[in-house]
Amino acid sequence: MRLLRLFAALLLTLLPTACGNLNFYSEEEEASLGAQAYAEETGKYPLVTRGNDYEMVQRVGRKIAEASGKPYQWEFKLLKADDVPNAFCLPGGKVAIYTGILPITQNEAGLAAVMGHEVAHATERHGGKRMTQGNIANVLTSALGAGLSLSEMSPDVQQGVMKAFAIGAQVGVLLPYSRDHETEADEIGIRYAIRAGYDPWEAPKLWERMAALSGDGGGPAWLSTHPASLDRAENLKQKIPLYLEQEKGWKPKQLAPSVTGGNR
Numbered sequence: 001m002r003l004l005r006l007f008a009a010l011l012l013t014l015l016p017t018a019c020g021n022l023n024f025y026s027e028e029e030e031a032s033l034g035a036q037a038y039a040e041e042t043g044k045y046p047l048v049t050r051g052n053d054y055e056m057v058q059r060v061g062r063k064i065a066e067a068s069g070k071p072y073q074w075e076f077k078l079l080k081a082d083d084v085p086n087a088f089c090l091p092g093g094k095v096a097i098y099t100g101i102l103p104i105t106q107n108e109a110g111l112a113a114v115m116g117h118e119v120a121h122a123t124e125r126h127g128g129k130r131m132t133q134g135n136i137a138n139v140l141t142s143a144l145g146a147g148l149s150l151s152e153m154s155p156d157v158q159q160g161v162m163k164a165f166a167i168g169a170q171v172g173v174l175l176p177y178s179r180d181h182e183t184e185a186d187e188i189g190i191r192y193a194i195r196a197g198y199d200p201w202e203a204p205k206l207w208e209r210m211a212a213l214s215g216d217g218g219g220p221a222w223l224s225t226h227p228a229s230l231d232r233a234e235n236l237k238q239k240i241p242l243y244l245e246q247e248k249g250w251k252p253k254q255l256a257p258s259v260t261g262g263n264r
């Protein structure tokens, strides 16, 4: 038993790296949890349903969604919250933009950078991976506390127990992602923005604006889940030329020749 506890403690410390890509959740389960959390979170604010900003959010959202190639039930809501500089995309393609982030994104390409990043979290299924880590951590913590032996349960029961600990509580609307997930979302997000026809050089500029804002202590809410640093801007600056080259020939899936072309 002592050995088991030692093992559990060791796993807890290694969790973020060891389990970064482990995911107990199916895409359907993630989407269902995402939809629940979306209704909850977006219900807290009045919706903006017309006007230039609303049109921009719909336009950018549709283009980024198409660029991701994911057949989600996409939704793009603009929440009237001028004092909340934030944005997120939940599993299953549920996007929310708070009006408070628009002065920071400044233009359509800036919004595309934020949306590309958030959508990449969803398409890479970081939410399910993060919930899985949370589940394992919870189960290990309680196993440590109660002296329970997970190894005595069947794998199915283990997985059920782990899920039960987190469902509903950790869908991850506003929880921070790991640094690996952040970098991945930065890089895939910028590819989406390129495919959607936006200037990718707006992304490093956005990160520089964010970094400048975080200097005064508080900083935007988006920064609590997305620590801004000039390193992020630098990383993107180095990769954008390569991505521009690689994404040159990208075409939306529904325009593939097999769909539109005849076969005579």
Ligand SMILES: [Zn+2]
Pocket (backbone or CB within 6 Å): 117, 118, 121, 177, 181, 182, 185, 225, 226
């Ligand atoms: Zn992020």
